[in-house]
Amino acid sequence: MRLEDIRQRTRKVPFEPFRVFLSNGQTFDIYHPDQCVGSTGAAHISVPSENGPPHIRDQVTIVSLYHIQKIEPLPTPAAAAGSNGAG
Template identity: 40%
Template structure:
């Protein structure tokens, strides 16, 4: 999913009801048990913070419209 080109932005829905958007593949890193998601993208392209989300809590993955569309 993160390696697909062209990249398709996605929304992750979590078991808590919260959701996280991944709009750029460079802002997400997948491990065996978690996904790290950069948030608060600064003007220099560096995220100001990141979230660590357990894959066990991801209940849905939905495509988002591309901002270029």
């Protein structure tokens, strides 16, 4: 994976959540652009603690760009059945 690929995803406006797939089978779901920061040779991904609430990120995993196999957009929630989308 290239640094520019990470930056392109995190700087997209509007931001679209995405999933990072690693060569060891591990995945990371990125819901906010500040959750994944690319640097030369690595991506710094903030993750929730195992016992904490999922919206609190208190750990950072540093992943070599070499081990990122692909990035895919996360599925967006579908509108409720019978809904016309009007609020």
